[in-house]
Amino acid sequence: MKVFVNKRIPEIGIHMLKDAGLEVFIPEHENLSHDEWLSYCKSNDVILSVGGEFKYDKDFFAECPNIKAIALYSVGFDHVDIQEANHRHIPVGNTPDVLSRATSDVAFLLMQSVARRASYNFEKVKSGNWGDFDPLHALGQELYGKTLGVFGLGRIGFEMAKKSQKAFDMNIIYHNRHQNKEAEEELNATYVSFEELIAQSDVLSIHANFRLEQKELFNTSVFEKMKENAIFINTARGGFHNQKDLYNALAEKKIWGAGLDVTNPEPIFKEDPILGLSNVCVLPHIGSATIEARNGMAKLAAENLIAFSKGEKMPTCANPEVYSQNS
Numbered sequence: 001m002k003v004f005v006n007k008r009i010p011e012i013g014i015h016m017l018k019d020a021g022l023e024v025f026i027p028e029h030e031n032l033s034h035d036e037w038l039s040y041c042k043s044n045d046v047i048l049s050v051g052g053e054f055k056y057d058k059d060f061f062a063e064c065p066n067i068k069a070i071a072l073y074s075v076g077f078d079h080v081d082i083q084e085a086n087h088r089h090i091p092v093g094n095t096p097d098v099l100s101r102a103t104s105d106v107a108f109l110l111m112q113s114v115a116r117r118a119s120y121n122f123e124k125v126k127s128g129n130w131g132d133f134d135p136l137h138a139l140g141q142e143l144y145g146k147t148l149g150v151f152g153l154g155r156i157g158f159e160m161a162k163k164s165q166k167a168f169d170m171n172i173i174y175h176n177r178h179q180n181k182e183a184e185e186e187l188n189a190t191y192v193s194f195e196e197l198i199a200q201s202d203v204l205s206i207h208a209n210f211r212l213e214q215k216e217l218f219n220t221s222v223f224e225k226m227k228e229n230a231i232f233i234n235t236a237r238g239g240f241h242n243q244k245d246l247y248n249a250l251a252e253k254k255i256w257g258a259g260l261d262v263t264n265p266e267p268i269f270k271e272d273p274i275l276g277l278s279n280v281c282v283l284p285h286i287g288s289a290t291i292e293a294r295n296g297m298a299k300l301a302a303e304n305l306i307a308f309s310k311g312e313k314m315p316t317c318a319n320p321e322v323y324s325q326n327s
């Protein structure tokens with residue numbers, strides 16, 4: 001079975017595929033054009049897919065009927081038309097759990113960085129403006145006993161809530177598609193409406209899996225209902241927030257600040273005015289960027305394709321319903 005891996009991943013994953021007798025193709029250079037990517041998809045049987053820039057939509061599946069399985073090097077699968085994959089009986093593997101702590105660590109980092117204005121103060125030092133001790137300048141806010149609102153309390157959201165409660169004794173509220181009994185029992189989390197989540201959160205952290213129908217759910221109509229001391233954190237997908245509305249809310253100090261690990265578009269344009277604000281911290285989508293998480297993702301993606309090559313179910317599949325469909 002021929003595997004197309006569109007970008008370098010930790011060697012452990014490649015070795016696993018080769019040891020299982022699969023033929024692995026990795027292009028010489030990385031930043032593939034769409035046409036290059038498509039031509040490589042057409043000449044292989046399955047894909048180990050890194051990154052979200054290439055979309056697995058109806059057009060793709062029509063152009064590449066040869067592709068029988070996709071193993072994503074991510075837990076998010078919003079760049080895949082799952083309905084079309086199911087229709088074509090194509091399993092789509094993903095990499096949950098192994099990156100949950102790492103990603104929640106970045107949300108936790110952003111929360112603290114914004115609360116204590118780390119970016120602003122670091123920029124001051126870098127530009128030689130250490131400044132005299134000023135009891136009233138660039139003060140941050142403390143998080144102890146404040147309310148963390150989680151939009152999408154799943155694997156990563158749970159880790160974020162757990163460490164925020166442990167470190168700062170934060171009160172946890174959440175809004176989800178389904179109630180999370182484990183979080184309610186272990187973290188004393190309270191399920192609230194979307195409106196209550198927005199109004200009551202001192203820190204609002206987005207951890208839902210993105211779907212197009214939720215595009216720009218967080219916009220001016222939301223930001224104007226948030227507390228003035230509120231911190232907006234997004235480590236899920238940039239599509240969840242309207243970036244211009246967020247800029248306006250921050251510039252007009254409608255909210256305290258924002259921490260983003262995901263933006264719209266990605267990479268963010270360096271001219272984006274949001275980067276010039278003193279109450280923002282933006283990171284370049286590094287949530288899963290640890291040695292441990294990225295190795296774990298490589299192992300899971302390889303295991304998914306090896307299972308497929310043996311006619312077995314993928315251990316971690318974004319569309320497990322594909323296995324229960326009539327052939």
Ligand SMILES: NC(=O)C1=CN([C@@H]2O[C@H](COP(=O)(O)OP(=O)(O)OC[C@H]3O[C@@H](n4cnc5c(N)ncnc54)[C@H](O)[C@@H]3O)[C@@H](O)[C@H]2O)C=CC1
Pocket residue numbers: 075076077096097099100103151152153154155156157175176177178207208209210214235236237261262285286287288289
């Ligand atoms: N910044 C980064 O590098 C990374 C970002 N991510 C993002 O984080 C997302 C979450 O990952 P996991 O926690 O593993 O997924 P998960 O599936 O365990 O949790 C997502 C939660 O969101 C909830 N949800 C979905 N849509 C919702 C809606 N409209 N309203 C309320 N709740 C909703 C679901 O019920 C679920 O509990 C991924 O889909 C991905 O987009 C994941 C890993 C790394």
Ligand SMILES: O=C(O)C(=O)CO
Pocket residue numbers: 073074075076077099287288
């Ligand atoms: O896993 C994901 O969904 C990411 O965004 C990157 O790890």
